[in-house]
Amino acid sequence: MNAPMDDKQLCEYLLGGLTPEEREQIERRIFEDDDFADSLREKEADLLDRFTSGTLNEADRRRFAVLVGNSAWAPKLAVSRWIATQGASAPHRQPPRTIVWWLGWAAALVLAILAGWMARENGRLSALLAKPDAASLVASISMSAGTQRGDSDRTFAIPASSEVLRVEAPAETGYKDYVLSVEGPGASFTVPAQLRAETVVAWIPSAMLPSGHYDFLLKAQQGGASELLATYPVRIERK
Amino acid sequence: MKLSKPQLDALLAALGSGSGEDGERYVKLRDKLVDFFLWNRSNRPQEDADEAMDRLAKRLAEGEPVVNLASYAQKIARLVLLESNARSRREAAVTQFSVTLAPDRSQEEGGEKTLDRLEPCLKELPAESRALIVEYYSGTGAASIETRRKMALRLGVSANTLRNRALRLRRELEECISRHVGNHQ
Numbered sequence: 001m002n003a004p005m006d007d008k009q010l011c012e013y014l015l016g017g018l019t020p021e022e023r024e025q026i027e028r029r030i031f032e033d034d035d036f037a038d039s040l041r042e043k044e045a046d047l048l049d050r051f052t053s054g055t056l057n058e059a060d061r062r063r064f065a066v067l068v069g070n071s072a073w074a075p076k077l078a079v080s081r082w083i084a085t086q087g088a089s090a091p092h093r094q095p096p097r098t099i100v101w102w103l104g105w106a107a108a109l110v111l112a113i114l115a116g117w118m119a120r121e122n123g124r125l126s127a128l129l130a131k132p133d134a135a136s137l138v139a140s141i142s143m144s145a146g147t148q149r150g151d152s153d154r155t156f157a158i159p160a161s162s163e164v165l166r167v168e169a170p171a172e173t174g175y176k177d178y179v180l181s182v183e184g185p186g187a188s189f190t191v192p193a194q195l196r197a198e199t200v201v202a203w204i205p206s207a208m209l210p211s212g213h214y215d216f217l218l219k220a221q222q223g224g225a226s227e228l229l230a231t232y233p234v235r236i237e238r239k
Numbered sequence: 240m241k242l243s244k245p246q247l248d249a250l251l252a253a254l255g256s257g258s259g260e261d262g263e264r265y266v267k268l269r270d271k272l273v274d275f276f277l278w279n280r281s282n283r284p285q286e287d288a289d290e291a292m293d294r295l296a297k298r299l300a301e302g303e304p305v306v307n308l309a310s311y312a313q314k315i316a317r318l319v320l321l322e323s324n325a326r327s328r329r330e331a332a333v334t335q336f337s338v339t340l341a342p343d344r345s346q347e348e349g350g351e352k353t354l355d356r357l358e359p360c361l362k363e364l365p366a367e368s369r370a371l372i373v374e375y376y377s378g379t380g381a382a383s384i385e386t387r388r389k390m391a392l393r394l395g396v397s398a399n400t401l402r403n404r405a406l407r408l409r410r411e412l413e414e415c416i417s418r419h420v421g422n423h424q
Contacts, residue, residue: 013278014278016280027275027313027316027317028309028310028313030271030274030275030313031268031271031275031309031310031312031313031316032309032310034267035399037270037271037274038402038403038406040274040278041274041406041410042402042406044274044278045376045406045409049376049379050379055379067280070280070282071282072277072281072282072283072284072285073277074416074420075356075412075413075414075416075417075420076413078356078357078413078416079357079409079412079413079416082357082361083372083373083376083377086369086373170328173324173328197280197282197327198282198324198327198328
């Protein structure tokens, strides 16, 4: 006999939550029960439509953004966006939110590039995107797996025009929550990082990284504890 | 698909037991596999679903005693997911320390491509189907429940039938976009 599952559990499953045992229980029912599989698909459509219409709460929105950052979700996002533009009533739309500090607009920038509909949500982002060379305001660096302290520094030349540095590093199996700590001369701070498929992405305002040597420390957070996964020694040169 | 005819026959027989609905059940199982991989963050849910179907068919053709096909399919899917994730990690590791100072437009271009593919797919869909999707998915909460209740009454179908119809149309649109994107890459 299958135990009934509420909407919250289905939502958590789709957002990547629940314990492995709970996920397996849901997956067993997906394969055994057509109607249950359809219930999950309906929940997925609901999440997508609330995501694209801006009515998903901020915490779920961030989690869902990680999930749909996978290109395999692009067709679903396109359909959802089309539905949102067709729906005449669009009720219960929440007023635009002010997203906390630079993390909000940096994360919004990714989503806006992906789909283009979030630009209206943040005044600063809109101003940024209004510039003809908006994309060049973001510089990206990628870290390879297994780089550890002791390896020679790698030098990254960051254009002076770049306002945001996007840092990518390989994710570790079994972790969902990450932060990236930056340690250098006169600089020591930690920024949140998002898991996107097999990669962790963090955004750092370029102004926080003047030229110099830094250690980028990728850490996983679990149960209130922080675990160092990898250290990437880098040299930043602002040009 | 890389299946031989005996393998495909073994899978269809296990799915349909000669009921004549084996083709529909095949599609349903594949759809579930695609969703399973998508919901578990696979980067290639379609390919992983095909791989799982292939393995399932091969095992059945080899005479593997399978009491519960759904449970067996789930176990194979879990295994394929682990392998797929490991492959993705290896591919990611190949990219050694690289700096991209040029604008990263890949996501932007991907999004634009996807939207470009939406138009022909919408044209393939009858007007009443487009209207049904929009009406069914309009509104939220209590308003949406009431909208759907009225739709079901007007169309003379049960709420469940209406839900399945909306889901199927939505899926057709998504799959059409996927095909068009794939064809143009």
